Amino acid sequence: MNELRELYQEVILDHGRNPRNFRRIEDADGEAKGDNPLCGDRVHVFVKLDGAGGLGDVAFQGRGCAISTASASMMTELLKGRSEAEARRLFDVFHAVCTDEAFDPLDVPEEFEDEADRLQVMAGVRQFPMRVKCATLPWHTFAAALDGKATATTE
Amino acid sequence: MSPDSTPTLRPNYDVLAIRRDFPILAREVFGKPLVYLDTGASAQKPRQVIRAMTEVMEETYSNVHRGVHFLSQACTDQFEAARETVARFINAPEADEIVWTRGATEALNLVAATWGRANVGPGDRIVISTLEHHSNIVPWQLLRDETGAELAVIPVDDAGEVDLDAYAGLLADGRAKLVSVTHVSNSIGTVLPIREMARMAHDKGALFMVDGCQAAPHMAVDVQALGVDFYCFSGHKTYGPTGIGALWGRKALLDAMPPYQGGGEMIAHVTFEKSTFKAAPHKFEAGTPAIVEAVGLGAALDYIEAVGRDAILAHETDVAEYARERLAAVPGVRIVGHARERGAIVSFTMDQAHPHDIGTIIDRAGVAVRAGHHCAFPVMERFDVGATARASFGLYNMKSEVDRLVEALDEVAEIFGR
Numbered sequence: 001m002n003e004l005r006e007l008y009q010e011v012i013l014d015h016g017r018n019p020r021n022f023r024r025i026e027d028a029d030g031e032a033k034g035d036n037p038l039c040g041d042r043v044h045v046f047v048k049l050d051g052a053g054g055l056g057d058v059a060f061q062g063r064g065c066a067i068s069t070a071s072a073s074m075m076t077e078l079l080k081g082r083s084e085a086e087a088r089r090l091f092d093v094f095h096a097v098c099t100d101e102a103f104d105p106l107d108v109p110e111e112f113e114d115e116a117d118r119l120q121v122m123a124g125v126r127q128f129p130m131r132v133k134c135a136t137l138p139w140h141t142f143a144a145a146l147d148g149k150a151t152a153t154t155e
Numbered sequence: 156m157s158p159d160s161t162p163t164l165r166p167n168y169d170v171l172a173i174r175r176d177f178p179i180l181a182r183e184v185f186g187k188p189l190v191y192l193d194t195g196a197s198a199q200k201p202r203q204v205i206r207a208m209t210e211v212m213e214e215t216y217s218n219v220h221r222g223v224h225f226l227s228q229a230c231t232d233q234f235e236a237a238r239e240t241v242a243r244f245i246n247a248p249e250a251d252e253i254v255w256t257r258g259a260t261e262a263l264n265l266v267a268a269t270w271g272r273a274n275v276g277p278g279d280r281i282v283i284s285t286l287e288h289h290s291n292i293v294p295w296q297l298l299r300d301e302t303g304a305e306l307a308v309i310p311v312d313d314a315g316e317v318d319l320d321a322y323a324g325l326l327a328d329g330r331a332k333l334v335s336v337t338h339v340s341n342s343i344g345t346v347l348p349i350r351e352m353a354r355m356a357h358d359k360g361a362l363f364m365v366d367g368c369q370a371a372p373h374m375a376v377d378v379q380a381l382g383v384d385f386y387c388f389s390g391h392k393t394y395g396p397t398g399i400g401a402l403w404g405r406k407a408l409l410d411a412m413p414p415y416q417g418g419g420e421m422i423a424h425v426t427f428e429k430s431t432f433k434a435a436p437h438k439f440e441a442g443t444p445a446i447v448e449a450v451g452l453g454a455a456l457d458y459i460e461a462v463g464r465d466a467i468l469a470h471e472t473d474v475a476e477y478a479r480e481r482l483a484a485v486p487g488v489r490i491v492g493h494a495r496e497r498g499a500i501v502s503f504t505m506d507q508a509h510p511h512d513i514g515t516i517i518d519r520a521g522v523a524v525r526a527g528h529h530c531a532f533p534v535m536e537r538f539d540v541g542a543t544a545r546a547s548f549g550l551y552n553m554k555s556e557v558d559r560l561v562e563a564l565d566e567v568a569e570i571f572g573r
Contacts, residue, residue: 003519004516004519005570008516008570008571013571038527039511039526039527039542040527040528040532040541040542041511042541063541064509064541065509065511066508066512067512130515131515134511
């Protein structure tokens, strides 16, 4: 499989075309806007807590490339139902998938085995350093929303 | 280009010979011959420029306007000769009206910071257009915030042409002190009617400044015929080095303007109580200038003139119009900007794929385009696109490279669907 096909896998194209949880959460407990000044991509992430220390709902809106849209879409699916602490650890796993050449899904803590498997489709961005920020922007924006910050940026 | 102003193609335009002057064009990217369609962002450099810069450093380099020794004199002569070349290149009346800057961005900031602070106050108006690069927006916003002036924007129509009626409206009450617009839009290629717009500004008592970044490398520029007051461009977009550019201003304006930065080179005499400044252009050139780069820019302008600016315009127009035609025929492609007068820039989107994804995919086919907002957020907003892919052409591009671009887009359709 060449590097382009590895980057634009069917799963990514599908999430890019039909993003999941692509909506506002009107009564969100946290929200943040992320932008990538390099390309003008913007993402708006909404987080709703479930009252028991977990993420009841995560959604996003925005305009971006297939990579950032798919990354945001997959992120919302993976985060729902997680605790904040788990969500932050999952961000670390995601970051490793996108940037760590030596990343091995087998090294991932057992709690995230399934998630790591699913995130593995994002590993193609490693061969495209200019595109890593597209993939990570939604996650940085999510983290900003958790931290009560209004904005996140890739720069 | 409208039919009546379409330049005639010269049969003897030897693009292959020109390409041999640019060493980088011989390289491959991902195993494919490089197709460089990003000259609007920065132009590649001919051997003549590389050699001129190397020669200065190997043979005549020294600081300028300082020493009494042989090298200082020799280097100063070359440095000032380059200034004369710039003056000739844009038909400025005098070389002393050419101020070296780091590029067009610094030239625009210089005028905002010196002329602007001295002449603009509350209630005054600065006029720009929707088509501006951020470098011709932000300096005026800073000036506005500092002085209480107003910043007004000339709208553009769906084709990407400036609305001259709206422009006349912005000038009508005589509050406009300066109009600053681009000569050619860097994002969608519109050529603005500078001569007419400058005349309209002067009729209402406003000065007129032009960002010539996308015009200077591509067409003959005559600041006197255009009837403008300030004109600037960047070296790296005119096949010269980075870190150098030029500002031209009418002598009386430059003489009346306060200095820009303080330091050596710009002073006549310094005591702790008071300093006096040199005359323009030196009073705007504090510190040791970009000597080697200035000489390189001179060599680049000589190169452009040797190829011939009318010939370059005719050739590039031919290639860019071919690109518009071929791209328009690709399913899903929409071209942004259809001005009647347009430069060698074709901006487009594709229904199936985001410009960023287009850029990445065609890069693997060796085709370099710019994908993004082109430092012109307001243009993207105006045409309701987050970003575009932009093919921009230079004197070395060929129609066969347009074919390579179109072939590469087929791979985008292959991945994203047709």
